[in-house]
Each structure stands twice: as C-alpha cells, then as structure tokens.
Amino acid sequence: xxxxxxxxxxxxxxxxxxxxxxxxxxxxxxxxxxxxxxxxxxxxxxxxxxxxxxxxxxxxxxxxxxxxxxxxxxxxxxxxxxxxxxxxxxxxxxxxxxxxxxxxxxxxxxxxxxxxxxxxxxxxxxxxxxxxxxxxxxxxxxxxxxxxxxxxxxxxxxxxxxxxxxxxxxxxxxxxxxxxxxxxxxxxxxxxxxxxxxxxxxxxxxxxxxxxx
Numbered sequence: 001x002x003x004x005x006x007x008x009x010x011x012x013x014x015x016x017x018x019x020x021x022x023x024x025x026x027x028x029x030x031x032x033x034x035x036x037x038x039x040x041x042x043x044x045x046x047x048x049x050x051x052x053x054x055x056x057x058x059x060x061x062x063x064x065x066x067x068x069x070x071x072x073x074x075x076x077x078x079x080x081x082x083x084x085x086x087x088x089x090x091x092x093x094x095x096x097x098x099x100x101x102x103x104x105x106x107x108x109x110x111x112x113x114x115x116x117x118x119x120x121x122x123x124x125x126x127x128x129x130x131x132x133x134x135x136x137x138x139x140x141x142x143x144x145x146x147x148x149x150x151x152x153x154x155x156x157x158x159x160x161x162x163x164x165x166x167x168x169x170x171x172x173x174x175x176x177x178x179x180x181x182x183x184x185x186x187x188x189x190x191x192x193x194x195x196x197x198x199x200x201x202x203x204x205x206x207x208x209x210x211x212x213x
Contacts, residue, residue, distance in 0.1 A: 005209040007178045009050040014075035018121045018151060022046040046063040047202035053194040054174040058201040059164045065199040069173045073144040078108035078190035080183050085129055091126065092155070093209070095133035103141055108190050125156035132162040139170035147175040147188070176206060183209055
C-alpha cells in the first residue's frame, strides 16, 4: 500500500508571506444566507503565497511563465534531504555541503531545512538558503527541480537573487514554501501540480510525496 504525504502549506488568512507581498484574503461574493443560489467567494493572494512554483519570469526579464516547465519535470522520483540533521545550524548551503550528500540518480531534490513543520506565525528571515556555488552544482548535476520548506532559495534581504537566477536560467524548477515536517528523508515520487496560469512569475501548487513500501 502506498503512503501519500501532503507537503503543501495550507492557504488561509494569517499565512506568513514575504514582506511586502499581498496577504491572503477571502471574501464572500454570493451567500446562501442572503438568498443567493450558491456560495461563491473571491480569493486574493500573491503569486508566491504558500507552496508555489517560481517561473523564470520571476527574476529573468525575458523569462517564460510556469509553462516553461513540462509536467514531466514536476512529477517523478524525488529525494528528500534533511539539511536540518546533516547541517545543523547552517544557514548558507554551499556546494561542498551538497557534495557530502548522496545525489546518485537524483533529478528532483527536496531540501528539508527545519526539523518541524511551519508554526503558522509571521515571516522568519533566519532560514537556510542556497549559495550561488550550490545552485551551480545543482544545475551541473542536471537537476530538474529543487524544492525547499524555506520561503526562498536566496537569503532574506538579497537583491541580486543569485540562486534563483542561476537555477531558473539553467532550466531548474524552484518549488518553495513546502511543509516537510511529516516527510522523513529518503526517496519518493513527487506529484507537483501547479495551477495552469501561463505567463505569470509564480503560481500556487499542490505538492504530494508518494512513498512505496
């Protein structure tokens, strides 16, 4: 029997967002209690709220939207690496740190940087991020997708977004804002299905890990 682990962060009011990004909001448009034939709500949110896929357009002036990544890149074997256990206290993940990990056969790498699931509080800037040399190493390895439970692969306050630029320019999909508290390190099948909105800089996604006995 297979085990499914939902690694998607729950969207809702109070969700922590990047400073300056639109907060998640919902409001009723039609309500049964007001005599409408059905309930209908309006949702407002930024393109990088919760679990989301970064598109090349996010940091590259001539970059494409999420349609740049075929579903074949977003669905398939993946390995979860527990950086919180192997690199305790490390904030900047270097190429040398990645060199100590087993990437044999890996095309989709998911990095668990916190030992627990997100608390649901406000934005926390002290998260683990990828150094530019680490991003270079992942591109050189032919990685198709990089996932993280952090809100960004670059450090808070960065203006040049070097890891983003190197990964996206190298054709690597970036999946941020994962909830990996219930996902032990190891091999899985990743099922990542972003909303089909062409041309945007980022898009919400539902991401699930499937583990076989």
